Structures are given as structure tokens and as C-alpha cells.
Amino acid sequence: MFGAWWKLGMDATLLAMESQQVIGLRLAKLSLGGPAAQVEVQRMVSEKIMAANEAAMLMATGGSTQRVVAGYRRKVRANARRLSKA
Template structure:
């Protein structure tokens, strides 16, 4: 029992750190302006609405909190990959 709570806490903490990275990348893109910023803003809002609805449906149909966190982490990692594509890393 304790192990499942520990894993949920760790996964939620990792989600928070991963999300901060995506927020920083998105803010940089939005600050640059232009059509790419407009597209990113629209994408960000629609993704959030869809993800919230999906999480609500998962919980309503009996999914665990861990499954919801895992779903959010997959989406955040996908956004991170998309936003860093083409950038050079040291």
C-alpha cells in the first residue's frame, strides 16, 4: 500500500518538474510572437481542455489516480520533444 502512494507522489513530482520545462519552452515561443506563437497558444488551450476532459472521464470510469498522472506525463513529454525538435543541445 505504501509503495503505491510513494510511486504516485514521485510521479506527480516528476510531472511538476517536466511541466515546468514545457511551460518555459512555450513562454519562449509565445514571447517570440508571430504566427508560430498564435498556433502554440491555440494548441496549448485546446490541449488543456481535452486533457482535463480525458482525465475526468478516466476517473469517472474507475481509472486510478496514477493512470491519470501517467497520461499527463506522456502528453508533457510529447510536448517537450515537439518544442525542442531542431534545437541544439550541449
């Protein structure tokens, strides 16, 4: 039991750190303005709405908090890879 809580805590901590990286990359992109910034804002908002809906559906159907955090981490890492290439 302790192991599951430890893993959840570590994953949540990593999610927080990875999210900060994406926030920094997005702020840099948004600071440049222009059409690319507008596209990024629209993507960011739609991704957040979709991710919240997915998490709510997962929890409503008996999913675990661990699976919700894992899903968020997967999305955040994908954003970090995408934004790092630009």
C-alpha cells in the first residue's frame, strides 16, 4: 500500500516539474506573438478542456488517480517534445 502512495506522489511531483517546463516553452512561444502564438493558445485551451473531460470520465468509470496522473504526464511530455523542436 505504501508503495502505491509513494509512486503516486513521485508521479505527481514529476508532473509538476514537467508542467513547469511546458509552461516556460509556451510562454516563450507566446511572447513572439503572431499566428503561431494564436494557434498555440487555441491548442492549449482545447487540450486542457479535453484532458479534464478525459480525467472526469476515467474517474467516473472507476479509474484510479494514478491513471489520471499518468495520462496527464503523457500529454505534458508530448507537449514538451513538440515545443522543444520549434
